[in-house]
Amino acid sequence: MQHTLEAVIFDWAGTIVDFGSFAPTQIFVDAFATAYDFTLSLEEARGPMGLGKWQHIEALGKDPVIGTRWQAQYGKPMSHDDIDHIYRTFIPLQVERVGAHSDLIPGAQDTVTALREQGLKIGSTTGYPRQVMDRLVVEAAAKGYSPDCIVCADDLSAGARPGPWMALQCVLELKVGNVAHCVKVDDTLPGIYEGASAGMWTVGLALSGSPAGLTLAQYQAATTEELAAIRAKVTPEFKAAGAHYVIDSVADLVPVLKDIESRLATGERP
Missing domain, CATH: 1.10.150.240 (Putative phosphatase; domain 2)
Known part of the structure; x- marks a missing residue:
């Protein structure tokens, strides 16, 4: 039986593009x-x-x-x-x-490249409607990011977040064999609920997205104490929503995936 990850499903604004989700x-x-x-x-x-x-x-x-x-x-x-x-x-x-607001978040491209080198599929869900994503997809592709599937908030009759439907649609489109082999990465609580309710590993992003509300310049200028205070506020909220991990940004994701692989190998599931 396979015990390795198959796919990572990313949010868009505040996760892969648009630092601070502005x-x-x-x-x-x-x-x-x-x-x-x-x-x-x-x-x-x-x-x-x-x-x-x-x-x-x-x-x-x-x-x-x-x-x-x-x-x-x-x-x-x-x-x-x-x-x-x-x-x-x-x-x-x-x-x-x-x-x-389509610039990639620092480290996003390197992370996605590393995931593809490991053979992982890249899915995405978003609170944006399809009309907006049609524009953003072109902009992001020009900057080097093109996920394997994109599911928008108005695509499914069942609805969107915080329900599991968009994440599960990614499972269908990516032909993933087991939802426990998927990781949902998001900077919002509804996005964490989405992944958790779909039976996936979930990773919350504390500093790059909406909860922190920092511009990239503000983040880069922030003191260690200021960033620690944001983490201390945001992390319990993500954990309460079902996040298995909370990291600063997508740039820190690869070590988390290695840890999840180790947990899967011992038979653990989300």
């Missing part, structure tokens, strides 16, 4: 302002990161603080039509700007 975050802020003249902070916009974008807007509307502010401004809770309007505003802004 493309979707800033555009949520802009979409709320454009559609309804409603003020949303970057920190608030990050809250439900990892969900599909329509569901992300819905979750923002249900947030107690944001929802109370919306009710005060408009005299009613955010409705389905309101969410649709914000989403329709969000999508063209995202398509227009996603290319500006």
Whole structure:
């Protein structure tokens, strides 16, 4: 019986591209302002990161603080039509700007190259809709990253994160023989839930994505103490969501995969 890994399934923004996951975050802020003249902070916009974008807007509307502010401004809770309007505003802004946030996270290319040299398949899931990914895929390919499959938040009738369906669709498309031979890597809690509920090993990224909210320049300038404080906050949240490992960024992934291989060889499963 095979006891080796077969595939790694990556998220996109904050995991492989767009250090700090700023493309979707800033555009949520802009979409709320454009559609309804409603003020949303970057920190608030990050809250439900990892969900599909329509569901992300819905979750923002249900947030107690944001929802109370919306009710005060408009005299009613955010409705389905309101969410649709914000989403329709969000999508063209995202398509227009996603290319500006398509740089690979430092170490991502080396990690993917190492995985391919080991014969691993590369899958990907994303909270972006297909319309946005059609643009981002081209930009990422020009910079050297082309996964073997891409599953978007609006591809499946079953839904998206935090359910397992996108990750399991990768299993189907990659023809993986055992979900326990897959590793899901993500910078968001919904993405960790996705991998865990699909029966995969899961790896959370503490510093490169949305929870830390650092630009690459801020990360590079941060002190050891500042980074340690972020890890101390983020790591328990990832662990509670089911993460088997928490590392700083995708650049640190290869040793984790070696450890998982050792655990598989002894019969351990996620």
